[in-house]
Amino acid sequence: MDLLTQLTASYQDAFHTSPIHVCSPGRVNLIGEHTDYNEGFVLPAAIDKAIYLAVGPRSDRQIHLIAHDLQETYVGSLDDIKPVQTWADYILGVVAQLRLAGHEPGGFNCVFGGTIPIGAGLSSSAALENGMGFALNELYQLGLDRITLLKLSQRAENDFVGAKVGIMDMFASMMGRAGHVIKIDCRSLDYSYAPLRMDGIRIVLCDSRVQHSLVTSEYNTRRAECESGVEILKNFYPEIRSLRDVTMAMLDLHLRDTNPLIYRRCAYVVQENQRLLDGVTALEADDIRAFGQLMYGSHEGLSKWYEVSCPELDILVDIARHQPGVLGARMMGGGFGGCTINLIREEVLDAFTSLITAEYKARTGKDTYIHVCKIEDGTHLISPATGHIPG
Ligand code: GLA
Numbered sequence: 001m002d003l004l005t006q007l008t009a010s011y012q013d014a015f016h017t018s019p020i021h022v023c024s025p026g027r028v029n030l031i032g033e034h035t036d037y038n039e040g041f042v043l044p045a046a047i048d049k050a051i052y053l054a055v056g057p058r059s060d061r062q063i064h065l066i067a068h069d070l071q072e073t074y075v076g077s078l079d080d081i082k083p084v085q086t087w088a089d090y091i092l093g094v095v096a097q098l099r100l101a102g103h104e105p106g107g108f109n110c111v112f113g114g115t116i117p118i119g120a121g122l123s124s125s126a127a128l129e130n131g132m133g134f135a136l137n138e139l140y141q142l143g144l145d146r147i148t149l150l151k152l153s154q155r156a157e158n159d160f161v162g163a164k165v166g167i168m169d170m171f172a173s174m175m176g177r178a179g180h181v182i183k184i185d186c187r188s189l190d191y192s193y194a195p196l197r198m199d200g201i202r203i204v205l206c207d208s209r210v211q212h213s214l215v216t217s218e219y220n221t222r223r224a225e226c227e228s229g230v231e232i233l234k235n236f237y238p239e240i241r242s243l244r245d246v247t248m249a250m251l252d253l254h255l256r257d258t259n260p261l262i263y264r265r266c267a268y269v270v271q272e273n274q275r276l277l278d279g280v281t282a283l284e285a286d287d288i289r290a291f292g293q294l295m296y297g298s299h300e301g302l303s304k305w306y307e308v309s310c311p312e313l314d315i316l317v318d319i320a321r322h323q324p325g326v327l328g329a330r331m332m333g334g335g336f337g338g339c340t341i342n343l344i345r346e347e348v349l350d351a352f353t354s355l356i357t358a359e360y361k362a363r364t365g366k367d368t369y370i371h372v373c374k375i376e377d378g379t380h381l382i383s384p385a386t387g388h389i390p391g
Contacts, residue, residue, distance in 0.1 A: 003113055004052055004382070010068055011054040011111045019054035019109070020138060024131030024379040026050065026122035027172035028203060028341055029332055030181055031291075031298050032276040034306060036166030038226050039187035039242040040273040043280065044168055045196070046176020048374040051114035051127040052382075055135040058107035065091060068113035078107060083160060090128045093160030097152045098136065103144070105136040117369065119211045121338025125161070126169035129153035130379045134174075138381065146378070147189065150174040164220055165334075176378035183280055187244055194283055196375060201288060201327065202349060204342045206320070206356060207369040208312040211337040218308065219334050222265060229255060229266035243269045268305040272298060292328025292343055296321060299330035299340075308335030312364055316340045319359045323352055339371075 001009070004021060011019045025046040032042040058064070065074040067087055074088040081096045083089050091110065098105055112131070116124040133149040136142065144152075150170040157163050157170075171184055171191070180193040226243055229251075233240050236254055240246060248270055255263040275294045282290040299317050303309035313331040317340055320329035325348030332341040344352050353370050360368045 003115065007052055007054045007068055007111050007113055010066060011056070011109065014066060014111065015056060015064070015109045017056050017109075019056040019111070020135065021382045022053045022055065022131045022135045022138075022379065023382045024051045024053065024127040024134065025173055025176060025376055026116040026124060026127050027169055027176070028122070028205065028373055028375075029168065029172070030341065031279045031294060031330075032272060033298060033302055033330075033332065033335075034222060034308065035269055035272050035276070036168040036184075036186040037164075037223055038269050039244040040269060041276045042168045042171075042184050042186060043181050043276055044172035044176075044184070045181045045375040046172055046378045047122070048376045049114075049116045049122060049371070050376075051112055051116060051124060051131050053110055053112040053128075053131045053135055055108060055110045055132075055139060057139050058109060060107050062107045063092070063095065064109045066111040068111055078105075083162075087128075089161050090125050090156065091132045093156030094129050094132045094152060095136070096160055097155045098133065098142070100155075101152065103140075103142045105140045105142065108136065108139065110135070117207060117371070119338070120205070120207045120369075120371075121333035122205075123169035123173060123333075125157065125163075126153060127173045127379075129156050130170055130174045134379045134381075146174050149379075163216060164223060172378070174378045176376060178377050179375055181283075181375070183276075187242070194280065196283070197286060198288060198343070200346045202344050202346055203373045203375070204344045204349070204352070205332070205339040205371040205373060206316045206342060206360075207339045207371065208310070208316055208337055209366050209368060210310065210312050212310060215334055215336045218336060222306065222308065225262055225265040226269060229259075229262045232259065232262070244273070246270055264305040264307075268301040272301060275301075288327050288343060292326075295328030295330045295341070295343070302331055302335060306335075310336050312337070312360075312366065313340055315363050316356065316360060316368065319356050319363075320352075323355060324348060326352065 029044040061078040153170040184191045279294045317329045325345035327343040329342040
């Protein structure tokens with residue numbers, strides 16, 4: 001039985017009615033890391049690993065949730081929504097934010113499950129938040145557009161779950177388009193789609209299978225370090241609002257000698273924004289080789305200057321870069337574990353997979369998981385009968 005059929009069966013078993021179905025994908029990011037909360041650029045895409053939700057209305061004000069993969073339930077009321085420190089918070093947070101914004105969904109049932117590996121840095125939480133907001137918007141005809149919904153997801157994560165993440169993950173999951181990357185300006189939220197013309201090249205994720213406990217605290221520290229760089233520079237350039245307004249010349253002049261740590265953090269961000277712009281130009285020119293080199297540069301910056309990598313991610317990139325047919329590799333997402341993203345020529349895919357699996361094991365004692373990704377549409381309704389978007 002496929003996952004959607006299982007979710008439907010579980011829904012009908014528990015609630016004796018028929019649900020609507022929403023597919024909400026995880027994301028990859030080709031380049032532009034730790035730039036979103038600095039009002040910079042990112043280049044993500046939605047992937048063919050997703051959270052699937054079966055959702056239906058209730059006539060009372062209760063919320064009944066079933067996490068199919070974990071076989072856990074949550075029962076609560078719309079009138080008493082507070083964090084419970086479990087997966088339910090990603091859903092409750094969205095409901096709380098909808099209500100804070102003046103929208104009133106009724107009670108509902110939800111069974112969800114998914115194919116996004118948890119803890120691999122592929123944004124399963126953003127996918128769940130988006131999927132829930134999208135489903136409630138459909139179910140209760142709230143009339144919200146996608147941008148409003150994804151901003152609600154971010155607020156749910158920031159204010160309810162308590163993770164001060166940027167907008168990239170929600171944006172990519174909600175706005176993804178099959179076969180395209182999205183260039184997002186995280187200052188204005190302007191965005192455009194660029195076709196990924198990568199004939200014969202596959203996007204391959206290598207999961208380090210580590211997730212260091214540092215991830216949240218260090219993420220917040222990096223945010224604070226970037227903000228303090230901006231604060232120092234404001235003394236010299238009062239018009240500056242974020243690292244988006246900062247140049248390497250400013251950093252060299254005012255931070256390099258006086259505050260080397262803040263200098264390295266800020267310089268990484270300024271350079272990563274430039275790498276992304278150069279990367280978009282390379283993609284437009286079909287120059288995947290040049291794009292791949294920028295990915296290596298991004299990893300180097302994340303590892304040495306921004307210091308959000310870990311030995312396992314560095315080893316995965318190091319193994320990859322010495323393999324024939326690998327065009328680029330770098331750590332992806334927040335860091336301290338999760339996956340690397342690699343651009344690999346199709347003909348070497350099998351050889352690459354066996355080699356990196358064996359060598360990673362030899363060098364770290366750990367197993368890696370390899371995921372080959374397709375770029376798919378963002379959050380959408382599906383019909384379980386056809387697997388297609390209805391209407
Ligand atoms: C995590 C956050 C994103 C972004 C990345 C780093 O995935 O959720 O908002 O900051 O880290 O690019």
